[in-house]
Amino acid sequence: MIQFMNVFGIWLAAFFTISIFSFLYKDNPFYKFSEQVFVGLSAAYWLVYIIYSIMIPNLFAKLIADFSGNAILLIPATLGVMMLMRLHPRTQWLSRFPIAIMIGTTAGISMLRYMKSDILEQVTATMINPFAAPDTAGVIGNLLLIIGTITGVFFFYFSKKQDGIFKVPSKIGIYFLMISFGATFGYTVMARISLLIGRLEFLLKDWLHIIQ
């Protein structure tokens, strides 16, 4: 039985793989079917994952083990139920309370976290002596790092129209951003190609046994 299920699993995976690849030719029923199955499986996977990793250990297990000691957890549980009230038009307004608490908490945490890690630390890391590098490439690199950061930030300054003399640093900032997008693009291409190789390897090796 276990051997049959293993083979069946491989055929199932091969069917879904080919069905998705069939979209390269054109949209077709096999692709549509696989796409919807993926949506369903994905939604259920995350739901089960949330139940076992968040809801049970943080809420239900604590309430079952010691209800009176953890009675305060009924507040987030009630807020959670109020969140579900969003589904009904009449009770929709009740969901504003849990959303407000979530948004308020997130805003407070984000404000501090981003202020420290994304602003202060990045600015500090840019305040370097460019000529302290051991070689010429390092000096040029450090200069590029400083110029690129300043001009890049300048480009994102939208409060004033960037024309005349202000257009120059903005343009330089765009060039640095393009280099960065190119590097990101390159990495994305490589990641997708490696996934593609993985799928082709599965089809040719595990399913068809053409390659070893």
Add this chain to the structure above:
Amino acid sequence: MKRSLPLIFAFVVGVIVLLSEFIPHRPFNQIVSTLEQWFMIISGFAILLGQISLIRMNTHKIYHRLPDWQYHLAGLLSFAMMLIFGLLWGMQETPGLLGSGAGIAAQLGSKPFDYLFTNAYMPLSATLFSLLAFFIASAAYRAFIIRGFESNLLMITAVIVIIGRTSIGTMLTGWLPESLEFWHIPNLADFIMEYPNSAAQRAILISAGLGIVGSSLRIILGIERSYLGGDK
């Protein structure tokens, strides 16, 4: 009350979280850890809300026999199957309502939930993302034919990074003498990643960080209210 009370809630919790950073003593640190735990629990319900919404949308399409309803039925069935398997026999090491399902796991080779995950979810996910390789190639071609200075810069960087991170890069410029090692493609890719790319990433981080700080302040002070939705 329907609008002003949530705004007060957001203000109070936001201020408490901010104060806790500057007063890391009781009761502020305790309140923040409690709020973070509540946040997780409410997020769990928020995800549940999303799933219920998905079920409602699919059910509506199936019930009214809207175009492609059959595929939505397949989606709904796969959702139900994965959910039931997960709830009954659990996932990985976690037992479900009926225990760990040792008997059924012996038949399948793994728990039903994990079996579906390995043989359906994983192949579908990997193939869908690998499909993007073709669309990225098409997008690259379109970007390349624009032939502007910026698009050329983007493409040249992408090519250097791709070649520099694979064995072909080492092969192509491996013959260069030591004095020209900077122009060795893998070194050039490293240089791009370390300096110009880092500079632009820093600019994005700083600018986005400033934006997030501003937005957070607007939310806490109640200036930004769009998350409350309509006036119903």
